[in-house]
Amino acid sequence: LLENVRVRRAGYAFRQIYPQFLFRYKMLASKTWPQWVGEPKAGVEKILEAQNIPQEEFAFGKTKIFIRNPRLL
Numbered sequence: 001l002l003e004n005v006r007v008r009r010a011g012y013a014f015r016q017i018y019p020q021f022l023f024r025y026k027m028l029a030s031k032t033w034p035q036w037v038g039e040p041k042a043g044v045e046k047i048l049e050a051q052n053i054p055q056e057e058f059a060f061g062k063t064k065i066f067i068r069n070p071r072l073l
Contacts, residue, residue, distance in 0.1 A: 012059065012066035018044050021065050 016024075018040035026032040026043065029050035036043040044065050048058060051072075059066045 010066075011068050014067040014070040015061075015064045017064050022047070 022032065022036060022040045022043040025047050026034075026036055029047045031046045031050070032043045036046075041060065045060075053072055057068050057072055
């Protein structure tokens with residue numbers, strides 16, 4: 001519960017584990033569609049690059065991606 005509060009206070013309204021994010025949004029980047037081969041975190045990075053999402057709008061954790069504004073998705 002305390003971790004949840006810290007994440008929200010930092011301004012990150014949305015968080016998801018890398019494999020789940022990659023599965024859901026892989027069609028948004030030509031490098032990850034139809035099949036990504038490699039680490040899920042690297043695939044998530046490619047999706048965010050392809051969508052030109054500013055670096056200040058997201059942060060990478062050990063196992064999850066944190067996004068400030070879920071409307072970006």
